[in-house]
Amino acid sequence: MINRTHVHCTVNGDEVDFLSSDDTSLLDALRDELGLTGVKEGCGTGDCGACSITVDGKLNCACLMFAPEAEGTEIGTVEGIAEGDHLHPLQQTFLEGAALQCGICTPGFLVAAKVLLDENPAPTETEIRYALAGNLCRCTGYDKIIHAVQEAAVQLNGVTK
Amino acid sequence: MKYAAPTTVDEAVGLLASDADARVFAGATDLIPQIRSGSPEPSVLVDLKKIDRLIGSSESGGSWTVGAATPTSTLTADAAFSGAFPGLSEASGLIGSDQIQNRSSWGGNLCNASPAADSVPALVVNGVRAVIAGSNGERTVAVEDVVTGPGQTSLADDEFVVEFEVDAPAANTSDAYLRLIPRTEMDIAVVGAAVRITMDGDTCTSATVALGAVAPTVVRVPDAEAALVGSTLDDATLEAVAAAASAACNPIDDKRGTIDYRRQVAGVLAKRAANIAAERARA
Ligand SMILES: Cc1cc2nc3c(=O)[nH]c(=O)nc-3n(C[C@H](O)[C@H](O)[C@H](O)COP(=O)(O)OP(=O)(O)OC[C@H]3O[C@@H](n4cnc5c(N)ncnc54)[C@H](O)[C@@H]3O)c2cc1C
Ligand code: FES
Ligand code: FES
Numbered sequence: 001m002i003n004r005t006h007v008h009c010t011v012n013g014d015e016v017d018f019l020s021s022d023d024t025s026l027l028d029a030l031r032d033e034l035g036l037t038g039v040k041e042g043c044g045t046g047d048c049g050a051c052s053i054t055v056d057g058k059l060n061c062a063c064l065m066f067a068p069e070a071e072g073t074e075i076g077t078v079e080g081i082a083e084g085d086h087l088h089p090l091q092q093t094f095l096e097g098a099a100l101q102c103g104i105c106t107p108g109f110l111v112a113a114k115v116l117l118d119e120n121p122a123p124t125e126t127e128i129r130y131a132l133a134g135n136l137c138r139c140t141g142y143d144k145i146i147h148a149v150q151e152a153a154v155q156l157n158g159v160t161k
Numbered sequence: 162m163k164y165a166a167p168t169t170v171d172e173a174v175g176l177l178a179s180d181a182d183a184r185v186f187a188g189a190t191d192l193i194p195q196i197r198s199g200s201p202e203p204s205v206l207v208d209l210k211k212i213d214r215l216i217g218s219s220e221s222g223g224s225w226t227v228g229a230a231t232p233t234s235t236l237t238a239d240a241a242f243s244g245a246f247p248g249l250s251e252a253s254g255l256i257g258s259d260q261i262q263n264r265s266s267w268g269g270n271l272c273n274a275s276p277a278a279d280s281v282p283a284l285v286v287n288g289v290r291a292v293i294a295g296s297n298g299e300r301t302v303a304v305e306d307v308v309t310g311p312g313q314t315s316l317a318d319d320e321f322v323v324e325f326e327v328d329a330p331a332a333n334t335s336d337a338y339l340r341l342i343p344r345t346e347m348d349i350a351v352v353g354a355a356v357r358i359t360m361d362g363d364t365c366t367s368a369t370v371a372l373g374a375v376a377p378t379v380v381r382v383p384d385a386e387a388a389l390v391g392s393t394l395d396d397a398t399l400e401a402v403a404a405a406a407s408a409a410c411n412p413i414d415d416k417r418g419t420i421d422y423r424r425q426v427a428g429v430l431a432k433r434a435a436n437i438a439a440e441r442a443r444a
Binding site: 023025044046055058059060061071112131134 | 163257261
């Protein structure tokens with residue numbers, strides 16, 4: 001019989017419980033057990049960042065964690081970035097700046113960019129590029145993504161680089 | 162695979178001793194990609210991160226202790242640690258993206274035993290020691306003696322690295338690590354070079370040089386060390402360092418670099434890292 005472990009954690013501020021096999025990735029548990037399909041699988045091996053989430057405030061790849069490791073942690077996903085119907089400035093600037101095409105990389109970029117802006121409200125372009133180096137996009141060519149993050153920084157903090 | 166999160170070293174050793182296919186992990190940033198690409202699955206996944214001694218760093222009595230599962234981002238963010246060991250901090254900070262940094266550990270980087278592991282040459286030049294626990298208790302060995310070949314370590318099935326120990330650098334001593342990768346981020350070293358140097362005024366009185374990614378394991382370069390000691394790092398000395406580093410390589414030919422290219426780059430990086438370490442040691 002397959003072992004199912006009970007996991008209790010906080011996701012986007014809500015306490016949740018789920019059952020998962022020990023060898024399930026946190027990525028699969030978030031998508032399949034909790035229906036959080038904003039967390040994407042691009043590679044499953046830590047290279048693309050499409051599965052980016054925060055764990056206790058730190059940026060992580062959900063594909064590189066086993067689901068039971070989430071026990072007792074606070075997890076943040078792209079679903080927690082907007083406030084109700086009110087999009088976060090990053091979401092708004094990504095939309096307005098056409099910083100996405102197919103969109104599969106977008107949730108990961110948003111989570112990673114929000115961690116950056118929370119820690120560094122006025123990043124330089126170089127700092128943004130390094131902070132997002134763990135997120136790959138096969139469509140946009142990155143410039144529009146960088147610009148969207150710069151624009152969101154300005155809107156959020158009223159500062160320019 | 163079953164998941165276990167022991168909270169004591171003894172409990173973890175017990176899990177390893179009772180099942181030869183049990184495997185420890187810290188960040189799983191090597192383990193999960195390897196399992197996904199077809200490596201045999203462990204029977205028990207022993208998560209080391211809930212054991213107090215495995216996480217965090219501290220200094221006391223002139224010596225540092227770093228838990229083997231400590232995320233490298235914790236070390237690079239530690240100003241006291243990064244100030245004492247700037248090269249080791251830089252090498253640790255080069256591992257992967259921010260996502261990877263929040264999980265990757267020295268224990269995993271070392272015991273995964275990749276010839277290209279970035280922290281290892283810097284651990285070696287700093288004389289870092291690994292404290293290893295097993296059924297027979299604990300033993301302490303030089304980091305150099307842990308990796309025996311690609312993917313191979315000297316650890317027994319029931320052993321794992323608990324923590325690392327390193328003496329605070331002597332006066333006027335500092336280190337540097339440089340690597341060459343085809344991109345500016347997120348790639349595997351073609352060559353890595355670490356140097357630690359002690360200066361007395363303009364004269365080098367002690368030096369350690371180690372190269373990564375140019376042989377099955379990290380290699381020390383005694384001839385480069387001998388050339389540095391007693392010198393002022395003049396041009397002739399730096400040429401001798403480069404020549405010794407090139408000669409110490411036993412590299413592979415692959416898509417990242419030919420044998421000749423790796424040899425040449427090893428020389429250039431060793432020379433540059435020596436200069437940076439010396440400059441820091443004088444400061
Ligand atoms: C996208 C990406 C980019 C990367 N970039 C780099 C890079 O630039 N440079 C680089 O050097 N590496 C890189 N890596 C590889 C990896 O992140 C590092 O080797 C990392 O330090 C491994 O640490 P970990 O804690 O995640 O190891 P784990 O995956 O947890 O473990 C790795 C191996 O070591 C063993 N192990 C772990 N801890 C211990 C211990 N305490 N005692 C005994 N055995 C132990 C495990 O059983 C396993 O065999 C990258 C990986 C990814 C996915
Ligand atoms: S799916 Fe996790 S990094 Fe690509
Ligand atoms: S928009 Fe398609 S991968 Fe980024």
